[in-house]
Amino acid sequence: MQTTQTLEVKSLTLANNQHTRWYRFNSQDEINQATLKSILQTADEAIKKYGSFLIVLAGGSTPKSVYQLLAKENADWANWHVYHNDDRCLPADHVDRNSKMARDAWLNHVAIPANQIHDIPAELGNVEGAKAYAQTLAGVRTFDLVILGLGEDGHTASLFPNQAVDNSADAVPVFNSPKPPAERVTISQSRLDNTHHVIFLVTGAGKQDAVNNWLNGVAIPATLVAPACGVDVYSFGVQF
Numbered sequence: 001m002q003t004t005q006t007l008e009v010k011s012l013t014l015a016n017n018q019h020t021r022w023y024r025f026n027s028q029d030e031i032n033q034a035t036l037k038s039i040l041q042t043a044d045e046a047i048k049k050y051g052s053f054l055i056v057l058a059g060g061s062t063p064k065s066v067y068q069l070l071a072k073e074n075a076d077w078a079n080w081h082v083y084h085n086d087d088r089c090l091p092a093d094h095v096d097r098n099s100k101m102a103r104d105a106w107l108n109h110v111a112i113p114a115n116q117i118h119d120i121p122a123e124l125g126n127v128e129g130a131k132a133y134a135q136t137l138a139g140v141r142t143f144d145l146v147i148l149g150l151g152e153d154g155h156t157a158s159l160f161p162n163q164a165v166d167n168s169a170d171a172v173p174v175f176n177s178p179k180p181p182a183e184r185v186t187i188s189q190s191r192l193d194n195t196h197h198v199i200f201l202v203t204g205a206g207k208q209d210a211v212n213n214w215l216n217g218v219a220i221p222a223t224l225v226a227p228a229c230g231v232d233v234y235s236f237g238v239q240f
């Protein structure tokens with residue numbers, strides 16, 4: 001699914017069977033453009049095959065510039081269905097909500113039908129929000145593309161180090177998150193694995209320790225995500 005000239009530079013399979021394909025880009029602009037192309041290409045393929053495209057968005061600051069690029073595209077928006085891999089238990093219009101960031105940067109500017117944009121109702125609290133999102137996900141087919149970020153401590157989505165993996169439902173509450181706010185809702189690891197493609201976006205020297213751990217097979221949360229399709233890691237500004 002790689003669509004740019006940048007070559008895959010490393011391919012690894014970890015003990016838990018997570019197969020990773022590492023790509024290195026030379027600038028923020030390159031990684032943004034490559035991600036944009038991959039998203040649009042995956043969307044076209046999925047719409048041809050299934051009549052719909054199911055994408056799961058990452059929060060955090062890294063993907064925002066890609067969302068801003070998507071806002072300027074002329075895609076087949078009527079067939080896009082948008083989900084979030086996690087959100088923070090804050091009011092719906094709070095500036096730190098992942099859903100607000102995605103709407104402001106992208107979704108408010110394109111013609112995706114409102115009922116196909118599935119925010120996590122994290123404002124209900126982590127337990128009720130997770131229950132409601134699990135219902136939203138009930139019967140939803142395999143995702144086409146999951147975009148994930150990587151935290152400096154190795155977390156991804158709201159799967160944090162030293163926390164038990166809760167795969168009891170498709171969306172689960174998070175308590176005591178080390179990254180504020182403490183309460184969150186996340187799609188579970190097993191539901192994230194139920195996808196045709198994964199792209200991790202990893203930029204900046206602050207992610208170097210997490211990347212070293214990942215490459216050395218240290219079990220950080222990002223290594224939990226191990227779909228059959230493997231994962232593509234798009235990176236800029238980290239060494240490997």
Ligand SMILES: O=C(O)[C@H](O)[C@@H](O)[C@H](O)[C@H](O)COP(=O)(O)O
Binds near residue numbers: 062063098152156158
């Ligand atoms: O809501 C969140 O906190 C995220 O979904 C989280 O998993 C994020 O992707 C990483 O923390 C990377 O964040 P940055 O891109 O801001 O470094």
